[in-house]
Amino acid sequence: MPWRETNNPYFIWLSEIILQQTQVKQGLPYYNAFVAQFPTVFDLANAKESEVLKLWQGLGYYSRARNLHVTAKYIANTCNGEFPNTYKGLLKLKGIGDYTASAIASICFNEVTAVVDGNVYRVLSRYFGIDTPINSTKGIKAFKALAQELIDAKDPATFNQAIMEFGATQCRPKNPDCMFCPFQASCVAYNKGRVDELPVKLKKLKVKQRYFNFLVFLSKDNKTILEKRKGKGIWQNLYQFPLIETDDNMAHNDFLKLVKAHSLLNGKTFELHQYNNVPKVHKLSHQHLNTTFWIVNIDLVENGVPFETITDYPVPILIGNFIEVFHF
DNA sequence: AAGCCGGGGTT
DNA sequence: AACCCAGGCTT
Numbered sequence: 001m002p003w004r005e006t007n008n009p010y011f012i013w014l015s016e017i018i019l020q021q022t023q024v025k026q027g028l029p030y031y032n033a034f035v036a037q038f039p040t041v042f043d044l045a046n047a048k049e050s051e052v053l054k055l056w057q058g059l060g061y062y063s064r065a066r067n068l069h070v071t072a073k074y075i076a077n078t079c080n081g082e083f084p085n086t087y088k089g090l091l092k093l094k095g096i097g098d099y100t101a102s103a104i105a106s107i108c109f110n111e112v113t114a115v116v117d118g119n120v121y122r123v124l125s126r127y128f129g130i131d132t133p134i135n136s137t138k139g140i141k142a143f144k145a146l147a148q149e150l151i152d153a154k155d156p157a158t159f160n161q162a163i164m165e166f167g168a169t170q171c172r173p174k175n176p177d178c179m180f181c182p183f184q185a186s187c188v189a190y191n192k193g194r195v196d197e198l199p200v201k202l203k204k205l206k207v208k209q210r211y212f213n214f215l216v217f218l219s220k221d222n223k224t225i226l227e228k229r230k231g232k233g234i235w236q237n238l239y240q241f242p243l244i245e246t247d248d249n250m251a252h253n254d255f256l257k258l259v260k261a262h263s264l265l266n267g268k269t270f271e272l273h274q275y276n277n278v279p280k281v282h283k284l285s286h287q288h289l290n291t292t293f294w295i296v297n298i299d300l301v302e303n304g305v306p307f308e309t310i311t312d313y314p315v316p317i318l319i320g321n322f323i324e325v326f327h328f
Numbered sequence: 329a330a331g332c333c334g335g336g337g338t339t
Numbered sequence: 340a341a342c343c344c345a346g347g348c349t350t
Binding site for chain 2: 021022023025026058059060061062063064136137173174175202203205232233234235236282283284285286287316317
Binding site: 015016017018019020021022023024026027061063064067094095096097098099100103115117118119120160161164165167168173174201204232 | 343346348
């Protein structure tokens with residue numbers, strides 16, 4: 001892993017943000033792309049937010065990219081390009097929470113502050129046989145304190161990375177390699193046959209069903225319409241085709257009435273074609289997006305995006321996949 | 329304290 | 340389908 005070969009806070013920070021809730025395999029190509037396009041924090045600070053989001057496209061949790069850009073500008077413009085060199089200082093930066101502050105402080109500045117990520121929760125809850133839910137306030141405090149007791153004060157960076165890697169490769173969520181585990185003899189969960197019960201986690205979120213209808217405009221002068229998502233909710237500041245959200249999947253005839261009433265089409269002549277008869281189900285962690293793409297053939301569009309510039313815009317991967325398959 | 333925020337991979 | 344991922348922010 002390239003970020004193992006440096007103590008430069010910029011690179012460590014970048015890697016840690018990318019790896020939040022993201023597996024190394026998925027994040028590595030993005031890390032390489034960011035380092036190539038933004039070699040220093042000043043390069044990142046000088047970029048447009050849309051450039052940052054474009055490079056982040058497909059990685060998800062886009063607030064990470066927006067906060068990355070905010071913090072880059074702050075470090076470059078207010079801190080002379082220098083990151084805070086303490087856990088406490090790092091914690092104040094946007095997008096940096098307890099885990100990331102500890103990771104940067106220990107790896108870059110040898111501060112003795114323990115990281116607690118999903119791996120650490122799993123390793124500690126099993127080894128010590130702790131039932132406290134890892135996502136409860138009590139659990140979060142308890143596991144942080146325990147990790148802080150255990151950390152090697154002489155080499156916190158190695159300790160932190162080692163316990164995480166141990167969780168990722170040996171003490172895995174499913175099928176952990178207990179048979180060849182160096183901690184087998186003293187692991188409470190193993191000796192009580194409770195490895196599969198730990199860690200304990202509270203509740204599971206309910207997945208909400210949503211129904212998205214995207215209007216893919218095709219004008220005679222080869223333009224379409226992209227809109228920037230505003231406000232709260234998913235995909236903030238990313239672009240999409242004009243969206244009509246409904247409370248169920250729509251049949252062509254019913255949807256045609258809705259489209260006719262749409263502000264982009266008042267009174268205009270157009271043809272509507274349903275691109276996919278079976279809704280494409282795009283699964284987010286907390287929502288299932290039942291998606292239908294509708295082709296709208298029309299003479300002219302206002303503020304149209306020329307087909308050849310569509311791929312300049314940062315879009316959710318659901319839209320990006322459509323653009324790839326649909327030959328504009 | 330609980331809910332929200334992506335996309336990919338494994339079981 | 341359920342679960343997890345080198346979590347953090349908002350309400």
